Amino acid sequence: MQTQWKWKIEAKTRWFQWNLKELWQYKDLLNRFVRRDLIANYQQTVLGPFWIFLQPALTTLVYWLIFGKVARISTDGIPPVLFYLPGIIIWSYFSDCLNGTMYTFLQNSALFSKVYFPRLIIPLSAIVSHTIRMLVQLLLFTGIYLFYLIFTEAVKPNLYILLLPFLILLTAAFSLGTGLIISVMTARYRDLDYALQFVLRLFMFASPVVYPTSIVPEKYRFVFWLNPLTPIIESFRTAFFTTGPLHYKYLLLTLFSVTVILFTGLTLFKKKELNVMDII
């Protein structure tokens, strides 16, 4: 009697059953989803993929006018364009990834109710396609940065620049973990959606996107650093502008909290991915 079965479904999914091997078998599908996102998004638009540049450029302009010129918030002596761009790029990367993953079940219920594939492919493909967009935006930043580096003496790079891939990875992991947790919750409690968009907007102002951490009063600064995005954005600036020492302790704290969040997200997602289909 044969005992080998290629797949098996039981009433209760066990915790920590991530099936990474199966995930790898579906890498072609992931590629296709990424392609679909990138192609379909800019179909029938006049400017096409140029929007990838235009979005951060326009945001930078607006922030510079409002927060720099009108509100006169310090930029730590860095040229405003360069100061705002890293925050905007990291922030929009985070919020795009989060928005791309947190409705996984709601937006794909039609697909999920018809065919099986590892559900994790969907949030992962969202992360990958947003990463590609973010890398293109980094090119814009690099261009402007090189301009300032060559023609002015306003910026000084240092070796921490090598940390950049790690910072990107941290941001991706943070948004994926959070997105996975929320995706399971939004499937069950729809109204969470409204609350989340509001919280997300507040969260941007709790992160050093339009201001440097140095303007936060000393007493509250510790709470401020607990936000995983704060060390990421600040380290980015430190690396490119040499604004101050690298807060490696806080960066390690972020590494720790992000790992916990990602682990929780993956576990919860894998455990709930089948049950969720019955309540959507």
Place this chain on the structure above:
Amino acid sequence: MTNKMIRAENISKYYNLGRLGSGRLREDFKNWWDRSVKNSRQEKEPRNHIWALKDVSFEVSEGEVLGFIGNNGAGKSTLLRIISRITAPSSGVIMGNGRVASLLEVGTGFHGELTGRENIYLNGHILGMKKKEIADRFDAIIDFSGVEKFIDTPVKRYSSGMYMRLAFAVAAHMDPEILIVDEVLAVGDAEFQRKCIGKMKEVSTQKGKTVLFVSHNMQALQSLCHRVIALHKGEIIDSGEPETVIGRYLKRERKINSFQEYEAIPYAPGNDSIRIKKVALLPEYVNDQEVIDIRTPVNIHFEFWYLGAAYDNLIAGVHLFNMKGECIFDVCSEGAMYTNGLIEGKCTIPGNFLNDGSYYISLVFVKDTTNPLYHFEACLAFDVEDYRKDTAWYGKWQGAVRPAFPVTLTTKE
């Protein structure tokens, strides 16, 4: 011995009927509190629920074509959803050996903005194919779909027929170990359906693949399946040879809807004017299986007590409706005077008149041609099965009726 491809052990599935609204958070919290904190284990079965499947066990071997029959709500779809790994059972285990691909709904994941070519790849990968597999079959897929001219056009510009053909072509070429076909016969034109059935036969006989087939088309089930399982209210009630299981299934279905009799006036349906004693459906079977097919004449007998004022002009009418609620015909008796008492009515629907499908009958009693006395609504129901001498094509025959008067052709020149 042949390999087992799927084994289901005591699968059950229930769906909660709880409120899907603001009460959910509180309900969830209460359930969690009861379970974890108060640790009350006695209420293991949830309260507001319906059982979609109960203790279903079966095995499918390699190369077998297994059919599922059952009326609406019997649990067929839920079972297929579990086999396709879309949802998990509430209890029990299901194990499988190999890729399950379902034609539950073809075109899954098609994206309107993408071209036919892009969609073939996307759809193929969603269905679990590898890049190379798709590339190898790419030409065959385009051939099968017949849309090669438009392969680089976004599919949102396709006609719905082209869209369906392309979608089915991908699904038909993915070559899974286990293929699920559900009601796929209901879509597309005749030519396309012939292709579908052909593909299914090829997959099962030539390639020795396992097929799970769900359909309301008894003829197709009978000729394609090796074994049929009948489901009723989530339980397996019958399984075995297609012919026997289908025969028993149809008989069971028929019994429920073909006869009503009431002993005495107080218990009979009706009102002060009319009380129904009996309604019966008496087909004159032309086949030994006792199945109503399009050739079968069907007699309708009814008896009723007339209690209204004597010497009124009374008419009894028979209305036949299809399942969409469209009235197919409305026939009635000649108006005549009757005294109070038991009256018998008869009507025959001739053979070779109705198309295949499901029908129900209402009786109508009218006084003085315009005053309705009583409507005995949907009192009888029956299915007319298809019958064709030529079984090459299984598509749905068009039309509300299917009379057998001849169409003649003569060569003129």
